[in-house]
Amino acid sequence: MGTSDLVPGISGGTIALLLGIYNDFIRAISGLFSKHFVASIRFLIPIGLGMVLAIGSLSKLINYLLSEFHIPTMFFFTGLIIGIIPFLLKSANFKATFSIKHYLLLILGIAIILIISSLSGEESVNNSHFTLDFGLIIKYFLAGMCASSAMLLPGISGSFMLLVFGVYGTIMFAISEFVSFNFAAIPLLITVGCGVIFGFMFSSKLIQYLLSQHTITTYALIIGLVIGSLYAVFPGIPTHGLEWLISLIVLCIGVFISQKLSSE
Incomplete structure (x- = not known):
């Protein structure tokens, strides 16, 4: 789940659904704020440790791929999203259940999503973004709130919501810098x-x-999102033949991975 939430394609909620722990996971998250706190903590601790380990160990790799191979990397993410759509349609049994x-x-x-995407764009990533003013505090707080809410839904990646808010690259960079003991990123994190x-x-x-x-009804909205x-x-059109080839290959790999996960 931690690995999936690093990339804007497959959500942690979807992985939980595929692993058969989704209902227990949502119940445990909800139980954190009730009398079932202790039982919820016991269930969530191993999941949380696994997610932290994945995020800490893979954030540098994701940051490197986004900075050095942006278009092919985003084509891979696009493939992940394309591959998960048939799974969601099947889960909703849309042919039998969908009405107007x-x-x-x-x-x-x-x-x-189109409206939100048109109002935001990914920032250039550097240490200057670790300096927060009031507006950025609100922006990053809302991004974190929407990301965690999205992570609970099967089909919507928390990291995708960070991408929509235009903070995905900055937060990935902040995590990788924190892992490298650059504590300037702590206020942002x-x-x-x-x-x-x-959230x-x-x-x-x-x-x-x-x-x-x-x-x-919920699945219909999720599928639309x-x-x-x-x-x-979608990162745009590749600029030369080799980039075209690599992008198409990783797109197909992304589709295959999503479909493979959803068929298990």
Whole structure:
């Protein structure tokens, strides 16, 4: 789950769903803020440790690939998203369950991502972004809150929401710098972390309710968000023949990985 949430393609929620622990995971997150705190902590500690280990060990690699091979790397992420769409459609059994309102919700999900993407863009990544003013504090807090909420949903990557807010590269860079003992990134990471905790606190119960009481309606919106994310993640057209070839290869690899995971 930690590895999947590093990249804007496969969500940690989807991995939990594929592993058969999704309902227990949502219940445990929701239980952190109830009388079931102890049981929830026991369930979440090994998951949390695994996610921290994955994020700490792979953040530098992801940061390197984004800076040195941006277009092929984003084509790989695009492939991951394309590959997960059939899984979501199958999970919703859309041919039998979707009505006009569900297709309208799907279109709404696409529109939401298109609008958000048009209002934000990825920043250039350097140490100057570790200096926070009030506006950046609000931005990173909201990004962390939306990322954690998205991570709980099967189909929406938390890192994708960071990408939509235009802070994905900066946060990946901050994590990699922190791992390298550059503590200048701590204020930024604390801000994002507070947003993540706030998002978990207020979204886990809502998501648990929606998925249990309005499953198909929720999936329709999720599928729209995922389809819309293709616009946000697509990096543009490769500039030369070799980059075209590499991009197409990693796109196919991304699709294959997503479909392989969803078929298990």
